[in-house]
Amino acid sequence: MAEEKAIFAGGCFWCMVKPFDQMPGIKKVVSGYTGGDVENPTYEQVGSGTTGHTEAVEITFDPDIISYQQLVEIYWQQTDPTDAFGQFADRGDSYRPVIFYSSDEQKLTAEASKERLQASGRFKEPIVTTIEPAQPFYPAEDYHQDFYRKNPAHYNAYSEGSGRKGFIRQHWQA
Template identity: 80%
Template sequence: MAEEKAIFAGGCFWCMVKPFDSQPGIKKVVSGYTGGHTVNPTYQEVSSGLTGHTEAVEITYDPDVIGYDQLVETYWQQTDPTDAFGQFADRGDSYRPVIFYQNEDQREIAEASKEKLQNSGRFKEPIVTKIEPAQTFYPAEDYHQDYYRTNSAHYNAYSEGSGRAGFIRQNWKK
């Protein structure tokens, strides 16, 4: 059975797990940190903005069941790709939207998908999500894992209260 990884940052990592976790071919979705300079950062360190890391999810998937292109499409539909300075209520570099590619094929798929989204006219503003090479991914603390399951009431309230759920309904559920 084949196995590949994808890393996406799209604001609070709690909100980035469920959309991927429920798809066929997904083996595991881990909340964590990547893109910075601190080794094994903690949530408090990343939240300080001093580590250079962003909250992200690392997805382990079976490419024979689900393609990277499908994962990228799912990613776009969880984010505001026109906001480079965070996502929804979460502001700052640790919440910036980034597609972290593992190899040249992933980079090409992500770039083509970004261009297609820009040319679609769905958004009036430019698509500013970064596409960067993957760096070391550090899993977050256990209490952040599968948050939508372990703390569903708080997760649902946060998704609505942050503005993410409303944005998705308005911009993606058409």
Template identity: 80%
Template sequence: MNDTAIFAGGCFWCMVKPFDSQPGILKVVSGFTGGHVPNPTYQQVSTGTTGHTEAVEITFDPEVISYEELVAIYWQQTDPTDAFGQFADRGDSYRPVIFYNSEEQKAIAEKSKAQLQASGRFDRPIVTKIEPAEPFYPAEDYHQDFYKKNAAHYNAYSEGSGRAGFIRQNWA
């Protein structure tokens, strides 16, 4: 039986490719969650008034890839010490959050966060939130699989935002 995971780690364009390429991943959808406006548009979310955050919903086969493995991949796409956005993207709609959909996912995420904090990899606290999943709303089609549809723009953005350099420096 397939399961889902929802992760917010800044711009959702940059959160698709790292999961999309893994065995056992059936689908990665860019969208919005955690806010109070049903079926928001990208335009609405970017105003910062909907309460939503950009996120990805990952459908996976837990017999091939575990939720624990997905959480480990998630950490390596983010700056877990920055609660107010990710890299060049600032504000609530870019905050880092692991949205759990079961008590088991919550326990795995909390344990993983505690292990990351204890590892000493970062000299600041790990501030990524772990919150219950809320309704997930897919973003417009042009945001889906952006790294495939607009590879040059995606690569320039990943580098220009500081994300790629941070990942190389802290997660290599």
């Protein structure tokens, strides 16, 4: 059985799990931290902005069922790709949008997808999501895992109140 990993940062990792978790071919979605210079950082350390980490999700998937290209397309539809300084109500480097690639193929796929999105005219502003090499990924604390399942009322209130759901409705479901 084939297995690959994809790492995406798109603001609060709570909101990045559900869209992938429910797709065929997804084996696991883990909330965590990547891109920083401290081993095994805590939520508090990452939130302080001193570790260089970004909140992200690591997706383990079966490429025979769902392609990396499909994952990238799902990713775009969860984010504001024109906002380099955070996502929705979450501001700062730990919430910046990033596609982390782990192979040349993933890099080329992500770059081509970003170019298509920019050329589509869907957004008037430039697409500023960065595409960077994968770095060590550290799972977040247990209470952050599968948050949408463990705390559905909080998750729904947060994803609506942060502006994420409204943005998605306006830009992706119109």
